[in-house]
Amino acid sequence: MEEQKANVRAVERALDILLCFTDSTDLGLSEIAGRLSLHKSTVHRLLATLENKGFLIRDAQTEKYRLGFRLWELSVNLAHSDDPATLWLPEMERLRDVVGETISLYVRDGNERIRIQAVQSNQAIRRVAPIGARMPLSVGASSKVLVAYAEPAVREEVLSDPLWPESIDRDAYLEQLEQIRRQGFATSVEERELGAAAVAAPIFNRNEKLVAALAVSGPSNRLTLERMMEIAEPIMESAYRMGKMLK
Known part of the structure; x- marks a missing residue:
């Protein structure tokens, strides 16, 4: 039993090492060990x-590590008709040509x-939008x-997360979420990044699940609130079509 636990722990640590490269292209032994709070010998x-x-x-030469080609081999199997990120790409390109701005697709992962x-x-x-961010x-x-469209629980x-910013008023935020559900889309202007604005719509599957x-998204001086209201309808139409593509 102890041996089994040790094996599972080793797998978890190996995966944690790979996840260190989600925001870095190359890392050294000390950097990885520091991020994971593990001994260098274990990480080595x-x-x-x-x-x-x-x-x-x-x-x-640098003694740093970067992701290997085996991950590329595995990723090839993601590029099939059942993968939404691939399935929806033509519709995203079509929407980009209609609105003239960067198009992104997001999913929730925890908080x-x-x-x-x-x-x-x-x-x-x-707006440059790196995949995996x-x-x-x-x-x-x-x-x-x-x-706004997540299950109530x-x-x-999400709202009960201890890391939720104290500067965001919970009641005002909930009221904003209610408005988003009524109108079918959300907007933001320089909320996360100065000079940037965005408008987004939900994609539901055939079972009406988010x-x-x-x-x-684009520069806020070009993607004004007035412009976002103009393009909200084609964004929602694209989101609807994308949802209908799912089995």
Whole structure:
């Protein structure tokens, strides 16, 4: 039993190491050990195993690690018709051409949202949306959509998070969520980032269950509140079509 627990712990730690690369391209032994609060000797053994299996590559000169090609091999199997991020890409590109701004797709992961797909604007000045980026659920149009249309128990869990910013008035936020449910979309202006604005709509599957948030983002001097109101309808129409694509 103890051996089994040790094996599970080793797997969890190996996965934690891989997750360190969600916001970094290359990391050294000390950096990884510091992030995970583990002894260097433990991390070194796990790194050697991950490198041997092709999940990590070690640079001999810098002695830093980066993600290996084995992960690319695994990711190929994500690109099939049942993967929403791939299935919805043509519709996202079509919407980008209609509104002229960056299109992003977000899902809730615990008390965060994560961008799982993005189509960059063709404008010279644009919002760059890296896939895999994680953001808090407390601010942003997509966050408000994911909270507004979540199950009541999930919504309460998110709002009860000890890390929820004290600067956000709970009653005012709940009132805002109610308005979002009435109008079918959410907007944000410089809530998370100065100079940026966004408008988002929910995507539901055939069972009317929230699946993701579809967002359009751009510079706030171009994506004004008036402009967001103009493009809200085509965004909601795209979100509706995307939901109908799901089995």
